[in-house]
Amino acid sequence: MTGSDSSAADRSLLSVRDLRVVIDGLHILHGVDFDVAPTGVTALLGRNGAGKTTTVKAVMGLVPRTGSIRFAGSELASLPTHLVVRQGIGYAPEDRGIFAGLTVAENLRLAERGGDGEPDYRLVHELFPELERRSGQLAGTLSGGQQQMVAIGRTLLNRNRLIIADEPTKGLAPKIVAEVADVLARAAQAVPVLLVEQNLALVRRLAGTCAVLADGRTAHRGDTAELLADEDAARRLLGVGGRRPGAAAPAITEVNL
Numbered sequence: 430m431t432g433s434d435s436s437a438a439d440r441s442l443l444s445v446r447d448l449r450v451v452i453d454g455l456h457i458l459h460g461v462d463f464d465v466a467p468t469g470v471t472a473l474l475g476r477n478g479a480g481k482t483t484t485v486k487a488v489m490g491l492v493p494r495t496g497s498i499r500f501a502g503s504e505l506a507s508l509p510t511h512l513v514v515r516q517g518i519g520y521a522p523e524d525r526g527i528f529a530g531l532t533v534a535e536n537l538r539l540a541e542r543g544g545d546g547e548p549d550y551r552l553v554h555e556l557f558p559e560l561e562r563r564s565g566q567l568a569g570t571l572s573g574g575q576q577q578m579v580a581i582g583r584t585l586l587n588r589n590r591l592i593i594a595d596e597p598t599k600g601l602a603p604k605i606v607a608e609v610a611d612v613l614a615r616a617a618q619a620v621p622v623l624l625v626e627q628n629l630a631l632v633r634r635l636a637g638t639c640a641v642l643a644d645g646r647t648a649h650r651g652d653t654a655e656l657l658a659d660e661d662a663a664r665r666l667l668g669v670g671g672r673r674p675g676a677a678a679p680a681i682t683e684v685n686l
């Protein structure tokens with residue numbers, strides 16, 4: 430670790446160093462380093478297949494990993510998922526993990542961890558009054574934005590110290606993306622968020638700092654606004670900001686919020 434690396438680690442809530450993942454003999458992560466700030470939103474960016482989902486799964490212990498994952502002073506890299514969760518990390522996976530045939534209230538109740546103190550329904554309902562109003566509605570009949578409220582609401586229920594949200598706007602219409610951005614902004618006022626996201630307008634609005642992955646490694650870390658203002662860097666790292674004739678469409682989308 431360099432001097433600036435170790436001081437970034439000292440200031441951060443989550444500090445990942447030299448994270449490596451091998452699955453079925455395939456090297457998927459080859460040394461991922463990043464820090465999550467103790468407040469607000471930190472974005473994890475990168476083109477399709479760069480290794481973002483694998484990185485957050487590795488933090489959660491959902492795939493075998495090596496390296497260092499320090500969270501609020503504890504080392505998580507050797508812990509199984511249930512103990513990572515017990516440390517106070519709430520995870521909203523890419524597919525949301527909502528039970529469509531259960532009501533909003535039932536989905537929330539299933540997320541209660543037990544043994545960690547009372548679930549914080551007051552916080553969830555204060556941030557998302559709609560979930561209280563719709564508590565009897567089947568989750569499968571909610572809009573995409575409302576389903577994200579359930580997914581994020583579940584992570585807030587257990588007094589977590591960090592929320593990880595993996596592509597919460599994937600596949601959503603622009604109007605719903607704006608709703609989800611509001612959901613995340615509200616959540617981040619209560620708990621810091623690590624956000625995996627391809628929508629740069631949303632990233633620009635929410636995330637103060639970011640890490641960019643490329644081919645299973647960290648390609649860039651720093652201030653989000655600075656990165657997005659640098660057209661060359663944004664094009665090189667994220668595939669946005671201009672397109673060569675015949676080049677593939679960029680994976681990362683800009684939607685006005």
Ligand SMILES: Nc1ncnc2c1ncn2[C@@H]1O[C@H](COP(=O)(O)OP(=O)(O)OP(=O)(O)O)[C@@H](O)[C@H]1O
Binds near residue numbers: 475478480484
């Ligand atoms: N279980 C697995 N077995 C084999 N290859 C895998 C496995 N999981 C992920 N990969 C590969 O590892 C690479 C990184 O995948 P990952 O899902 O982490 O990328 P990502 O940055 O989240 O991509 P996207 O933005 O498209 O969701 C991809 O090439 C993917 O095909």
